Amino acid sequence: MRGRLWAALTLLSVAVLSASAVTWVALQRVDARLQDLHQETLSQVAQAIDLSKRSSDLATTAPYLLNQRSNFLIEQEGAKLLTVLDRVRTDWPETRFDSAQDPQTPVSDILDSMTAGVSDLVAASRSLDTLQAQLRERTVVLGVLRNTATTATASPDGDDAARLIWWSLQSMNSDSLNAAYAGNLIGVGEEQRHYLRQREALNEFPLNAQQEVFLQQLEGAVWGVTGIFELRRLELSSNLEAQNALFRIRHDANRINELAGEYAGQAEAFLAGERVASSRTIWGARMSVAAISAVSLALAMTAAIYVSQYVTFNITRVSAAMVRLANGDRASALPRRLGGKDEIGDLFRSFRSFRANALRLDRSNRQLDQRNALFEKVFTNISDGIAIADATGRVTARNPAFLKILKLSDDSAEAASLVDWLHQGRFAEAAQGIDLRHDHRGHCELVSSDGQVLDIRASKLPDDGRVWLLADVTERRKMSDRLQQIDRIETLGKVAGDTAHDFANILSTIRTHAHLLETRGHGDASESLDAIGNAVDFGASLTDRLLAFARKQNLTPEVVDLSALIEGMADLVEIGLKPNVTLDIALPMMPLQVRVDPGQLESALLNLLLNANNAIEDVGHIKVTLDQLGTDQARILIEDDGHGMPLDVLDRAIEPFFTTREGEGGTGLGLSIVYGFIRQTGGHFNIESAAGHGTQIEVLLPLAVADQVHKHLPSANACLLVEDDPKTRASVEKLLVELGFDVTTSDTGHEAMMLLKHNQFDLLISDLDLGGTIDGLDLVEAAGWGPHHVKTIIMSGKSSAKKGVPEHTAFIEKPVTSNTLAQAL
Ligand SMILES: Nc1ncnc2c1ncn2[C@@H]1O[C@H](COP(=O)(O)OP(=O)(O)OP(=O)(O)O)[C@@H](O)[C@H]1O
Ligand SMILES: [Mg+2]
Structure with missing residues (x-):
């Protein structure tokens, strides 16, 4: 939207700028033209007129050249005229207003002709001047001769013939003088012919010496190049030439005038043309401005109408759809094709996502309602x-x-x-x-x-x-107690049966050999004694293993590093493995310390590794991995790729005397002992196995706490005394202190439970009945949960209470004396 508005505004601006530009350019051109007119045309016209005036002046001045009586002056005046002409030539405006109307004779030709005219005039003037000087000289000579002739004619001394000859000579002299003043060439010719006629006539008469001299002098002044006739003829023709040059000069000046006039005419025509062109340019500019203004106006109107219609129409649609949506009409929608890439498009898209959100909200509300209903149903029922x-x-x-x-x-x-x-x-x-x-x-x-x-x-x-x-869970508890009881009885029965069987064997061996010893008398008794000894050893080992299974072994725990322990037994294990069974041991970089009986742990791991070895039929691999699990547990993982255990074997694997290797000397006590030992140490034991997929056995042991690690040996005298009767509590406490115990006392089961949870005791001595929900037996059980072995003693006033006390717990009948206490300890 904003883009479109910007586009419209840009178009308008461009239109206005174009109009201004067109106007400006047109006015610039008009202005330039006017300046041309003023600066060039008019000044050129003025110059042309001025030059034409100079030409006219030159034509007027030229005749004065003829009046000059000195060659120097003539040359000077002639040079002045030529200078004027040169100026006209150089200053004559070159610009033509209309090349199509070039004059037939260019001004330079006319000026050339004028220059030639002036040169001719100067030459004619110069020759006139010379000729006239010579003429004057001849005229003086002839004037002297005329006087001589006049005197001779008038003289009375001579005869008539002589006077007549003098008279002819005088007439001839007159003819020659007349020729000097003749107005034209014809007049000179007339006088010359008259002179010749008289000269011929004179040939008839004899001349005297004086007359002969006179005639010779006259003839010398009249004939030849410097004779009066030729000089006068030359003067007249020079004069004609000068007139001719003047005429040409005037004619050329007139032509220059005409050219100037023509030039002015052209300038006027040019001015008129320029006026027409200027007014045409202004008209064009006016039209362009009008057209651009009209287009801009149309554009502005169109843009305004389009924008207002587009915006109003679409906003109305969106708001109507919004109102419908707000009123719950989820079907309210806007056509997909609407909504371009502008703000209106954004509005349309916003509406669509708003609607989608509303629909999603409806859906999740419905789901929420369903879930609420379900939850309500479950919660209530x-x-x-x-x-x-x-x-x-x-x-x-x-x-x-x-x-x-x-x-x-x-x-x-x-x-x-x-x-x-x-x-x-x-x-x-x-x-x-x-x-x-x-x-x-x-x-x-x-x-x-x-x-x-x-x-x-x-x-x-x-x-x-x-x-x-x-x-x-009353019923469930009862049921599970019962099941456990049954389970225990069953297991116990089995263990008892198997043990009885083994012991019967042992006893029968002992009895047989005792009988043999008795009946044989003084024979070699060593064989029977060995057999009896072996039977007794077997019985003892059976007893040990049963104790281990019953988690009642005498353990001597100490802090050991599992890595070192496993590494130490690796060689021994490898010797016991089948030839094609490989052993791989992965140990962590960090030592993992646990508090455990190292001998028992070694024998447990040995048991597990031997089981794995037994499970591998021919070729196989056993892997032992030690690592830390979480923050407080060490994990030993023993994996083998042997035959694995089917589900029924897996279910019973840790059961004492359960074995699938009866013929191979399996006793079925291995796993049960390992399990009993691990549990007694406070650890966990998991088996994962499937037939054909190998077995994984996980042994989890609690990591030794810092305290244990540092002390290595626990203080063996921390004792918790729980007794609700203050008197008894005080007396027993005294006895215990005397025995070297560090005694902590408590009067409620609850508090004792807390103390057990957060502290480590070596001895728990508690009254059976503590007057609350937690009794002495609960505390004994809680004491067995931790990793640390706690010795437990139950005190009670009733001797019958001993029956409920677990086997590993000592029982003291009240009142407690130092003797009974020492016995129990
Ligand atoms: N790693 C194993 N792979 C497959 N089966 C196993 C494995 N370990 C134990 N079992 C099964 O669990 C049974 C019980 O094992 P347990 O170690 O308790 O007794 P045993 O090995 O048979 O006899 P003993 O340990 O006295 O030699 C075994 O007979 C065997 O069937
Ligand atoms: Mg075994």
Whole structure:
């Protein structure tokens, strides 16, 4: 849109600028033409007229040349005239106004002719001057002769004939003088002919000496190039030439005048032409400005109408569609083809994405409604109690089953936190002993006074709140207890059967050899004694292994570096492997330290490696990898590409006495011992295997804490004494201190649980009944969870309570004395 407006404005600006440019150029041209007229034409015309005037003046001045009586003056005047002509020649304007109307004779030709005329005039004047001087001389001579003749004629001394001759001579002299003043050549000829006639007539008469001299002098002045007749004739012809030159000069001056006039005429015509051209140019400019203005106006109008119509029309469409959309009409749409690459196009696209968003919102609202309905259904109908707490731990929502499970009525007082809710019902006592703070994670179980088992699980919400899930697992617990019991009994039965079988063998061996010793008398007893010894050793090893399985081995844990341990046993292992079985050991760069009985760990790893070796039929590969898992665990991975275990074998692999290698000397105790040992050390043990795909065994061991690593040996006298009766607590504490124990006391099960969790004790001595939900046996169990082996002693007033105490826990009947205590320790 903005682009179109800019385009229209640019067009308009261009139009206006063009109009201005055209006008400016036209006016410039007119101005230039006018300047031409003034500066060139008019001045040239003026110059031409001035030069023509000079030519006319020259024509007027020229006749005066003839009057000059000196060659020098003639030359001077002639030079002046030629200078004038030269100026006319050089200054005559060259510019022609119209080349088509060139005059037939160019001014230079006329000036050439004029120059020739002036030169001729000067030459004629000069010769006239010479001739006239000679004529004057002859006239003087003739005048002297005339006087002589006149005197002789008038003299009375002579005869008539002589006087007549003198008279003829005088007449001849007169004729020659008359020729000197004759007006033209004919007159000179007349006088000459008359003179000759008289000279012929004189031939008839004899002349005297004086007359002869006179005639000779006369003849000398009359004839020849310098004679009076020839001089007068020459003077007259020079005069004619001068007149002729003057005539030509005048004629040429007139022609120059005409040329100047013609030049002025041309200038006038040129001026008229220029006026026409200028007015045509101005007209053209005017027309162009008018046309451009009209086009600009039309453009502006079109642009304005187009923009207003385009914008209004499209905005109306979009706003109408928006209104329909806002009113819930999701079908409200705009045609796809509309909307170019301008702001209106953007508006159309915005509307489309707005509509798409609205549709998406509708869809997600529908999904949300469905999900809400589902959630509501689950929340209301689930048999477990659900409580949702905010980040501060306050219960903000709960489902109907929540009250039902806690056996609270609907009119129970609203409580803030879950613990507050629990305190209202039958779990009040149980809840006291356990930590159900808001940041509780995982799950815990509460047992009510009437034996209901409540499983409580917490899940963290993204806003740091919690979802508490309360499930009544009383039945499930009963069932699982029962199953475990059955399982235990079954296993126990099997172990007992197998053990009994082995022991029966041992006993039968002993009995046979004892009998042999008895009956043989003084024979060689060593064989029987060896057999009895072997049987006893086998029995002892069986016992050890059973103890290991029962996690009751006497372990002597110490901090060891697993890399060093594994590396140390590698050679030994390789010797025991089948020839085509290769062993690959990958150890980390960093030492991984765990607190473990190194001998037992070695034998466990050996067991696992031998199992792997046994699983490989012919050629195979075993890989042992040691690495760290997370921040607090070391992992030993033993992988083999042997035959693997089918599911039924995998299920029972760690069961004591379970073996698939009966004929090959397998006892079926290997894995069960490894499992028992790892568990007793506080670690974990996982098997992954499938028939035909090899086996992976993972042993996880807790990394030694810094404290253990540095001390290497634990202080063996940290003791936790739990007793709710202050008197008994004080007396037992005294006894323990006397025995060298560092005693920590506690009077509730809950507190003791906390102490066990966060501290490491070597000895736990607890009253059986602590008056809360947590009793001495719970503490004993908790003490067994950690990696560190804790010695446990249960005290009770009732001797019958001993039955419930686990085997690895000592029992002291109250009152506790230093003797009974020492015994138990
Ligand atoms: N790496 C393994 N690959 C395949 N099967 C295995 C592997 N380790 C154990 N098993 C299976 O688990 C059974 C039980 O193993 P366990 O080590 O407990 O006993 P055993 O090896 O048979 O006898 P013993 O350990 O006394 O020699 C084995 O008989 C074998 O079938
Ligand atoms: Mg084995």
